[in-house]
Ligand SMILES: Cc1cc2nc3c(=O)[nH]c(=O)nc-3n(C[C@H](O)[C@H](O)[C@H](O)COP(=O)(O)OP(=O)(O)OC[C@H]3O[C@@H](n4cnc5c(N)ncnc54)[C@H](O)[C@@H]3O)c2cc1C
Ligand code: SF4
Ligand code: SF4
């Protein structure tokens with residue numbers, strides 16, 4: 001049982017901005033740069049579109065790590081979306097901590113469409129960090145009931 | 154505006170007698186109603202006993218007789234009462250610092266129109282929950298709570314007056330050491346003089362029968378001047394000594410609040426396991442959200458299917474309290490309403506207050522006090 005748990009693939013959700021980071025992922029893909037398959041990418045129009053609820057939902061649904069990638073400062077296609085995101089991200093970190101989720105499990109970076117390599121490196125690094133931490137064990141009791149497959153219905 | 158210090162009392166004999174400290178505040182309300190400068194006054198009236206403070210809209214100045222005096226066992230909140238029900242009226246409202254803080258946040262969010270409002274502040278040393286008050290009067294004063302006809306907080310004591318005219322008092326420190334006394338959020342509250350109101354009245358530094366008023370805005374200055382000219386209040390200048398004394402008491406109270414912040418937000422702060430135990434009690438009644446003046450969205454994220462899970466007996470704290478926190482904690486004014494109404498006694502204000510303090514340390518934004526919106530709402534590229 002314990003072995004099964006640790007064998008389970010690390011799950012990482014990456015929110016990538018359409019204009020930059022998603023392009024970076026694409027560049028990495030086209031250039032056949034390998035990055036860990038644990039990362040599932042969700043494309044959003046701008047990092048400024050992402051709100052704390054979405055990050056919390058990802059962790060609730062079983063993500064072991066959440067990544068957010070946006071355009072470099074000054075490059076946001078909606079002017080200030082990434083600055084807004086940056087302020088929001090600081091708050092998210094603090095709230096996650098209160099719920100026992102260490103900040104290492106939540107990462108955000110600025111990656112441009114041409115930075116395929118930076119995307120690849122970041123994903124490798126982040127996956128390594130999350131793997132070394134192991135699967136996220138939420139201590140909230142009701143969640144552990146769910147993990148054991150017992151449903152209330 | 155340069156702040157101005159005054160001593161004031163009501164000219165009207167009956168108001169002066171019934172008022173807590175000379176009735177100046179009630180006299181200002183009377184002036185505003187009589188002159189037609191406001192449509193109503195929002196303040197408190199005593200219900201069946203001293204533990205029963207009822208928010209009241211006074212439209213006829215004669216009725217102000219019923220709303221005189223301070224009620225220290227009335228943990229009320231006027232912010233969302235105004236934004237939800239009275240936003241179309243020109244109002245004067247008596248505000249404790251936390252009322253004034255919530256109102257300021259709502260004004261910035263265009264939920265309350267500042268121009269329609271006279272904010273008549275009351276200094277505040279804290280409020281006792283009605284049930285706690287009754288219990289402690291029974292235990293520490295050995296008195297039937299129903300025999301108490303008046304209560305007052307003075308010189309660090311909670312003083313009660315009985316039917317037979319006698320007084321009894323106990324040190325607040327002693328009560329609070331035993332888990333009684335003021336609400337825990339009030340113990341942590343560091344805004345003792347509501348400098349975010351138009352003026353602030355209180356007994357600190359005042360002579361018996363007078364209220365010490367700090368005038369804070371041009372609107373407040375004009376109000377005091379005109380009410381005096383029209384013969385509603387009597388005014389004199391306090392001595393330097395009185396001003397100094399008031400400042401000294403205020404500073405002692407702020408220091409004490411910081412001590413309690415250390416105690417409740419650091420030393421005794423629940424760890425993650427304790428919080429899990431608390432969250433596990435939640436029955437998802439939404440009372441905390443409904444009571445919070447800052448939670449006013451017409452469509453609440455917490456009710457979206459997307460964040461709900463019908464298999465959950467208890468809501469996942471991350472997508473319930475966590476989401477509410479992400480919307481409100483940085484603006485939390487530590488009014489304690491969420492905690493007061495939680496039927497499962499989850500210490501909600503503790504975590505919200507702690508988060509606002511952290512946000513304040515990082516950004517300088519002080520909820521309820523800062524003039525501008527929290528930086529999280531800023532369009533700036535910074
Ligand atoms: C809970 C509380 C704590 C206080 N603590 C201090 C203190 O530590 N130091 C200090 O200097 N002064 C304090 N005051 C202020 C002081 O007690 C007097 O209210 C003030 O001096 C004005 O006196 P007055 O005779 O002019 O007021 P009044 O003419 O008697 O008018 C008081 C007005 O306040 C309203 N009111 C009563 N209770 C409340 C309440 N809980 N919330 C909102 N409105 C209310 C009444 O309805 C009335 O309109 C406190 C007041 C309250 C209500
Ligand atoms: S939170 Fe502050 S202002 Fe509000 S009742 Fe308590 S002590 Fe007074
Ligand atoms: S979170 Fe609680 S203490 Fe903070 S403003 Fe809302 S109701 Fe008041």
Ligand code: SF4
Pocket residue numbers: 434435436437438439440441442491494495496497498499501
């Ligand atoms: S008031 Fe208490 S029980 Fe009700 S939803 Fe809020 S935290 Fe849960």
Ligand code: FES
Pocket residue numbers: 017018019020045046047048070071075076077078079081082
């Ligand atoms: S468009 Fe990429 S962060 Fe705004």
